[in-house]
Amino acid sequence: MMGGYGGQFLAGILLTLEISVCSYLIGLIFGVLGAAAKLAPWRVLRVLGNLYTIIVRALPELLLLLIAFYVLAGALSGLAASVGLVKSDFSFSPFLVAVIALGFIQGAYVTEILRAGVLALPRGQSDAALALGLSFPVRWGRVLGPQVLRHALPALGNVWLNATKDSSLISIVGAFADVLKVSSLAAAATKQYILFYALAALCFLLISVVSMWILNALHIRSRRGLHIA
Amino acid sequence: MTAGAQAAVTLQGVNTSFGSNHVLRDISLTVAQGERVVICGPSGSGKSTMIRCINGLERYQSGHITVDGIALTRDATSLKRIRRDVGMVFQSFNLFPHLTVLENCVLAPMSVRGMKRAEAKALAMDYLGRVKIPEQARKYPNQLSGGQQQRVAIARALCMQPRVMLFDEPTSALDPEMVREVLDTMVELAGSGMTMLCVTHEMGFARQVADRVIFMDGGEIVEQGAPDTLFAAPKTERLQRFLAQILRSH
Ligand SMILES: Nc1ncnc2c1ncn2[C@@H]1O[C@H](COP(=O)(O)OP(=O)(O)OP(=O)(O)O)[C@@H](O)[C@H]1O
Ligand SMILES: [Mg+2]
Numbered sequence: 313m314m315g316g317y318g319g320q321f322l323a324g325i326l327l328t329l330e331i332s333v334c335s336y337l338i339g340l341i342f343g344v345l346g347a348a349a350k351l352a353p354w355r356v357l358r359v360l361g362n363l364y365t366i367i368v369r370a371l372p373e374l375l376l377l378l379i380a381f382y383v384l385a386g387a388l389s390g391l392a393a394s395v396g397l398v399k400s401d402f403s404f405s406p407f408l409v410a411v412i413a414l415g416f417i418q419g420a421y422v423t424e425i426l427r428a429g430v431l432a433l434p435r436g437q438s439d440a441a442l443a444l445g446l447s448f449p450v451r452w453g454r455v456l457g458p459q460v461l462r463h464a465l466p467a468l469g470n471v472w473l474n475a476t477k478d479s480s481l482i483s484i485v486g487a488f489a490d491v492l493k494v495s496s497l498a499a500a501a502t503k504q505y506i507l508f509y510a511l512a513a514l515c516f517l518l519i520s521v522v523s524m525w526i527l528n529a530l531h532i533r534s535r536r537g538l539h540i541a
Numbered sequence: 542m543t544a545g546a547q548a549a550v551t552l553q554g555v556n557t558s559f560g561s562n563h564v565l566r567d568i569s570l571t572v573a574q575g576e577r578v579v580i581c582g583p584s585g586s587g588k589s590t591m592i593r594c595i596n597g598l599e600r601y602q603s604g605h606i607t608v609d610g611i612a613l614t615r616d617a618t619s620l621k622r623i624r625r626d627v628g629m630v631f632q633s634f635n636l637f638p639h640l641t642v643l644e645n646c647v648l649a650p651m652s653v654r655g656m657k658r659a660e661a662k663a664l665a666m667d668y669l670g671r672v673k674i675p676e677q678a679r680k681y682p683n684q685l686s687g688g689q690q691q692r693v694a695i696a697r698a699l700c701m702q703p704r705v706m707l708f709d710e711p712t713s714a715l716d717p718e719m720v721r722e723v724l725d726t727m728v729e730l731a732g733s734g735m736t737m738l739c740v741t742h743e744m745g746f747a748r749q750v751a752d753r754v755i756f757m758d759g760g761e762i763v764e765q766g767a768p769d770t771l772f773a774a775p776k777t778e779r780l781q782r783f784l785a786q787i788l789r790s791h
Contacts, residue, residue: 440635440694443596444649444701445624454648458639537639537681 317498317508324494325515331407331479331490332519335414336472342419347426361423368420373478380413381406381485406486414478418471425467429460462534469527476519491515547610549574549705549736550595555604557590564590565601566760572705577737579747579768582757583783588740591757592707595738596627609704625653628698632710634690636682642669642693643678646700653701661700668696672726688719692726699730706730708739742787744772756780 349361368376385404392398433456441451461468480492489497495512499505550572557565564587572578580588593599594606597613597620606613608623637645646665650656656664669675672692674685682690691711698706711727712720724746731737731750741747747754747768754772755765758779764771775781 434633434635436631436633436635437637439598440629440631440637442598443624443627443629444697445621445653446649447652450648450652454640454652455637459637462639534639537641537683 317494320489320494320498321491321511321515324489324491325519327488328476328479328490328492328515329519331411331414331482331488332472332476334411335418335479336475338412338415339418339422339471339475340468342416343422343426346419346423347430350423350427351430365420365423368417373414373417373481374484376417377410377413377481377484380416381409385409407482407488410482410485410488414475414481417478418475421471421474422468425464425471426460429464430456432463433459458534462538465527465531465534469523469531472523472527473520476516476523547574548572548607549576549609550738551605551607552591552594553605555591555594555601555606557587557594557599557601564760565594568604568760568762570755570762572736572738574704575734575736576752577731577750578739578753578755579751580738580740580755580757581742581747581783581787582763583786586757587760588757589709592629592709592738592740595705595707596624596629598629625701626704627707628701628703628705629707630691630694630698630709630711632714634682634687634694634714636690636694636697638682641679641681642674642685645682645693646678646697649697650700664702665696665700668699669693671699671729672696673722686719687715688722691715691719691723695723695726695730705736705738708737708741710740710742712741712743744768744787748772756783758783 346361346364349357350365352358352361389398389403393400393402437456437459438451441455446455480490482488482490483493491512495508495515499508502508548571550570552568552570555565555568556563568587568591580592582588590599594601595608595613600615609626611619611622611626613619613623636642637648640648643662643665646669647656647658647661650661650664651658666675666678669678672695674689674692674696677685677689677693682693685693695711708727712723715723720743724743727737727739727746728750737750739746739751751768753765754768756763756771756775756777756779764775764777764780771780772784775784
């Protein structure tokens, strides 16, 4: 029935997951940096952080991806070539550009989520950690960070679900056979639109259901010690 | 109080402002090793700010503070050394809710003092025993009553084996029936010779353990002396008014 497209779908799911995971991890890094900038005592950093979240959340993701691919990546590789870092015919891998660009977009949302989580911490938590003499890494790694994450987990889960869907944007900038691309190619070739688009929908649904299941388990785990009294 | 011995804590001409709000005005205070000082005064008089300056939780604009002979400066090493030696207990307990009682107690000894887990655990169990809740070690803070949480907070601070303990209204957030158990713990601690600075309005506690009571108002130390003298014969009108208010509300 699937006319030999089964293997391609499987590979498509894996590619979709690969793009999602990579961009999400990059998004978390941008998010931590963005939140740190927005909460920093230095005005310059706060302004930069604000520009980041305002611009990225205002523009369509497609536009940002096109800018990253056709403007920034081109300019960067041109610059690198002009100073002799790379050969003149060098260009960045489209996968890398797309994943970083998608991560940069998610990072803006993660920034807001983490910032809210930090602001929701009672001041006494930081006071107690400081009074005990805990160093910066221990304060954030063992005391404040876990509490911020616990607060942020549901929202970070939403960003992940969006990441899986936005991963299909990658086919704009290159020949990537992610789930959506595979299904539209198969549908066009066989004219079995209903079958293959339904299959694509099913794949995304599957990813999402499994994700929610994992997120839920994480959420329960993260609430240890809470809401008991 | 042994004269001549190095002071546990000194403040000299300390001034603190938040914007245009001058919160501490030329505070000078010397606390001897083993001395127990109770600090009282109306809301907003600067009591919290003063004791938070001692372990660097609040900055001060001018003056000098030393703890055990170490000068408190903005330099990170002095802050680190002082915080290692100064324990603090807060009005709102501030236990870490995602960690068990035991984890709350071993975190700082392990990460700041570099203790092995087994050693830190033994120490924590010892202090949890002294505050009479060793059986709660595996629970999370929110599973305990307020009084129990505050006793854990005291044990957690003691696990760092501090030389000075600061208390900021440790019983103010507690239901009346739990105040006693926390005060008892503090009385016992006082009996062990710990240097203590305690912001509280528990006059009974002050009478029982304080070597000296300090009355603050408007960012200044207005009056100080032995508890019996101070409470029986307040010299200033401000202290008279304050004591009358305390008596009325208790
Ligand atoms: N972080 C801060 N930022 C700005 N103002 C502050 C800050 N902390 C304290 N203040 C101000 O400093 C003054 C003294 O506050 P402090 O908390 O030291 O008083 P207190 O004697 O402990 O009062 P209370 O009995 O209500 O705890 C108050 O006017 C308060 O508003
Ligand atoms: Mg106070």
